[in-house]
Amino acid sequence: MPGPKSPVERRKETQPILTDVEQVEHNGHIVDRTIKTVKGGWRQDLSSIILLLVLYTLQGIPMGLSGSIPFLxxxxxxxxxxxxxxxxxTPFSLKLLWAPLVxxxxxxxxxxxKSWLVPAQLLCGGMMLLARSVMDEWTGEDGGVPYVKTLTAYFLALYFIMATQDIAVDGWALTMLSRENVGFASTCNTIGQTLGFFISQVGFLALYDPGVCNKYFxxxxxxxxxxxxSTFLQFWGAVFLATTIWLCLFKPEVENGVTDETLGLVDTYKQLYKCVQLPSVRSFSSVLLTCRIAFAVTDAATSLKLVEYGMPKEEIAMLSPILVALGMMIPVAVGRITAGSRPMTVFLWGYPLRIAVTLMYLVVLPLSRKVYMMPGGDSEEEEGDDTGGGDTAKFFGWLITAVVLHEVAMNCMFVSQMAFCxxxxxxxxxxxxMTLLNTxxxxxxxxxxxxxxxxxxxLTFSHCVTEVGDIVEAASCATDDGKQLCTGAEGSCVAWLDGYTVQAWGCSLIGLIWLGFFARRVQRMQDLPAQAWIVSTKSN
Incomplete structure (x- = not known):
């Protein structure tokens, strides 16, 4: 039986096209920092792509479930x-601390x-199975007082485990996929986590709610x-264990004939420090740390504002299937572009679109006031109209358009960012x-x-308005005492200048300035040679 082919033999067989060539040899292995054209394209990595999708989906299950608990x-x-x-x-923001250990x-x-992935997933599955018998008590579903601190500690532990799993999967993806197809790792990440979140948040809440089940199922x-x-935890705990056992027994870790080389623990921490000092990483960090200022109020407060203005949470949840479908289709649609040599070009396409969506919500929110008959709308004029005096069709048309465009822009930016990383x-x-850049x-x-x-x-300025429309000057809505005085006068605090509006215009202006300043920097980063990003002594 002939032995496994060497990397050099494999390279000669596939006849790759090399650009920005950097090839160095250590311990008999060739490390390439180039994009390769390999026979078979993405199809040669199909099994690995499917496995990454499964692993990222499992990652999203406990994380999405933690998003369901506040509703309970x-x-x-x-x-x-x-x-x-x-x-x-919090562990996902701190995982850089133990990434060198992994x-x-x-x-x-x-x-x-697998030394980290297998124990992490077995532990997560075991914790889900063990908690199924006490979770109703912890959440107060049995009629008692919820154990918030216990719940926090439990899900904090699950997040820590999943953060460790994420480090291992992100690192494995770099060697599991060929260099030609490594950009598809971001597509798998986006689709898998989106699907996991949908199953354990929207899916769980829909099947958990008796009203929804009685109406639709x-x-x-x-x-x-x-x-x-308890049944949800039991089912997915079993899925975690079964998947991990299969992974342990049937999935080898050595890919393409090349062994994944490593540094020691101390050297890895040293290389992490050197990585932070790289001009390329510093430049990219300045992009990552500032680019989302333009969308801050949209991401943080839009859903809260819709609920504040009277939109039922159930109606907001009904938008989730649209978001999930887009979250799975968009990464596939842009996957071939982001898997290429200039993935951040897609990032720059999505940026101005996302700014436009921020301004669109300035139309959506006032319409929601009218539709749901909140103070400040026109409900008084048409009390008999079950639309609350607003144009329901117009509201939902604007809302769905804004939501769809936001999802398109957000996924384009996220997938391209992950592909570039x-x-x-x-x-x-x-x-x-990967953990450094993601953190x-x-x-x-x-x-x-x-x-x-x-x-x-x-940044919100309100005055007290009575039911007949009179303004109570003595009741200042800027303080808690003033709000109580307004309530005593049978009035309500109505914003005459909403902080959301102030921030939306301010953030949009900042976004346009950012785009003008950073767009060329982003393009220049894509043109940097591979050596500009390398710190490891074993590959440099």
């Missing part, structure tokens, strides 16, 4: 307790990525939903490198949203 806690706990639970996603410590006989009504939290990451410290991107998305929510109320 509504009217049972205070907003401050809800804020405590919102901290469960990259450098492993069992060679078992596999560099049952011929005879019942007081309980089709799915309970996959393209420039050094495979020797792949998990750490910077996460921070760049979080701080504008948090700042936007903080400023939202401070």
């Amino acid at each position: 806690l509504v009217d049972k706990v205070s907003y401050s307790e809800q804020a405590v639970f919102s901290l469960v996603s 990259d450098s410590l492993y069992f060679p006989s078992f596999g560099r990525r 049952r011929s005879e009504p019942s007081d309980v939903g089709i799915v309970t939290l 996959s393209r420039v990451s050094d495979p020797v410290i792949g998990g750490t490198y 910077i991107g996460n921070v760049g998305g979080r701080w504008p949203n948090s700042l936007s929510l903080y400023l939202l109320e401070k």
